[in-house]
Amino acid sequence: MALTRRELLASAGALLGAAASTRPALAVYGDTPLGGTITLGVVAPFTGDETRLGEQIGNGVRAAIDDTNARRGALDRLYAMRTFDDQNLLASGLVNAEFACDDPTIVAVIGHLSGRITEAALQTYVNNKMPVICPASTYDRLTAHGYGNIVRLATKDSVEGRLAAHYVRDTVKPKAAVVLTQDGDYGPDVADGFQEEMLGDKIKSTELQFAWEKPNFAAVAKRTLEAAPDVIFLAGLTKDMGPIVPLLRAGGYAGPLFGSQGFFDAQTIDKYGPNVNGLTISTSMPPLTLAPGAFRIKNDFERKYGPMTPISTFSYAAAQIVIEIVRRTGANDRLAVERALNTTSTYDTVIGPITFANNGDPQNPNVYFYRVTNGAWKYVGSAYPSSYVVK
Numbered sequence: 001m002a003l004t005r006r007e008l009l010a011s012a013g014a015l016l017g018a019a020a021s022t023r024p025a026l027a028v029y030g031d032t033p034l035g036g037t038i039t040l041g042v043v044a045p046f047t048g049d050e051t052r053l054g055e056q057i058g059n060g061v062r063a064a065i066d067d068t069n070a071r072r073g074a075l076d077r078l079y080a081m082r083t084f085d086d087q088n089l090l091a092s093g094l095v096n097a098e099f100a101c102d103d104p105t106i107v108a109v110i111g112h113l114s115g116r117i118t119e120a121a122l123q124t125y126v127n128n129k130m131p132v133i134c135p136a137s138t139y140d141r142l143t144a145h146g147y148g149n150i151v152r153l154a155t156k157d158s159v160e161g162r163l164a165a166h167y168v169r170d171t172v173k174p175k176a177a178v179v180l181t182q183d184g185d186y187g188p189d190v191a192d193g194f195q196e197e198m199l200g201d202k203i204k205s206t207e208l209q210f211a212w213e214k215p216n217f218a219a220v221a222k223r224t225l226e227a228a229p230d231v232i233f234l235a236g237l238t239k240d241m242g243p244i245v246p247l248l249r250a251g252g253y254a255g256p257l258f259g260s261q262g263f264f265d266a267q268t269i270d271k272y273g274p275n276v277n278g279l280t281i282s283t284s285m286p287p288l289t290l291a292p293g294a295f296r297i298k299n300d301f302e303r304k305y306g307p308m309t310p311i312s313t314f315s316y317a318a319a320q321i322v323i324e325i326v327r328r329t330g331a332n333d334r335l336a337v338e339r340a341l342n343t344t345s346t347y348d349t350v351i352g353p354i355t356f357a358n359n360g361d362p363q364n365p366n367v368y369f370y371r372v373t374n375g376a377w378k379y380v381g382s383a384y385p386s387s388y389v390v391k
Contacts, residue, residue, distance in 0.1 A: 043111035060315025115139025161193025184212035352388035
């Protein structure tokens with residue numbers, strides 16, 4: 001999830017306060033083993049407006065470490081995590097990137113929540129040879145710089161948009177489409193990918209971008225309906241773009257609605273009810289209930305922490321990758337972990353097998369589709385067949 005404009009422009013005056021409140025917290029599990037201890041850094045918002053999402057990152061990593069340490073032998077490594085609170089603010093993110101790099105025991109960083117904060121901190125991580133595994137951000141530019149120390153697990157925005165367009169084309173077969181997005185930090189890349197794919201398939205498509213800060217939803221709904229679309233795609237977040245949905249329905253639109261993963265949110269159903277019935281969204285999150293390899297992990301996690309959200313799931317997978325590298329290669333420092341990440345290899349994770357391309361994105365990106373059916377999300381398919389999911 002990308003950083004919002006309001007968060008990005010938050011005063012740098014928060015820097016000193018953030019630095020004072022971000023003293024790293026260390027969690028170690030069990031007695032000191034003969035194999036030594038491997039520490040993972042987790043940089044996320046543990047205070048502030050996005051604390052709930054930061055805790056999901058922390059819980060995902062913590063659960064993966066708990067599961068690994070519970071099954072270790074006397075000669076196996078012990079795994080620990082050290083947390084850094086970036087408050088989802090740019091200035092604090094830069095400071096905490098330095099804090100993480102200054103700790104010589106940390107072999108890799110998992111974080112941040114925001115793609116723009118991660119991008120801003122990348123040079124710090126590069127200069128300190130620190131591997132970074134991004135569990136949450138789909139921001140396109142994150143892997144556009146050619147750095148060899150960063151990988152991300154989720155399908156990036158523009159690719160999600162293209163894969164969603166394929167699905168819409170194949171299932172709806174529209175003659176005309178409208179894709180809506182806002183001028184904030186999340187949505188435009190998804191919308192551009194969707195629009196390019198539609199036009200490439202010779203389908204009439206109109207992309208409407210409107211204000212994020214002071215949106216005129218009524219005017220946007222009017223323009224959308226005037227285009228007489230067969231399908232509407234919403235590239236944004238429920239909390240920001242959701243109010244457009246009841247206006248479209250009230251204006252007479254009864255056709256299919258699609259949305260990006262920013263709408264894969266409980267709030268979508270809770271707040272908009274019947275207006276979103278039939279809404280189909282795309283997301284990188286596989287249906288864990290249909291993935292035999294994730295059954296135990298999901299059940300154990302939910303007994304301790306509650307629902308296993310996409311962010312906690314991908315954070316669990318991020319920790320699994322570091323742990324697997326250490327087991328395979330015997331890596332005990334960040335340089336060895338970075339070298340391993342730059343070697344083509346497949347990692348078995350809670351989200352399925354994953355291999356990274358040279359730029360750090362998943363080598364075979366995929367998205368999964370869920371539809372609001374009778375007031376609940378129901379899995380309906382994927383862009384590409386997945387052997388990991390049994391349907």
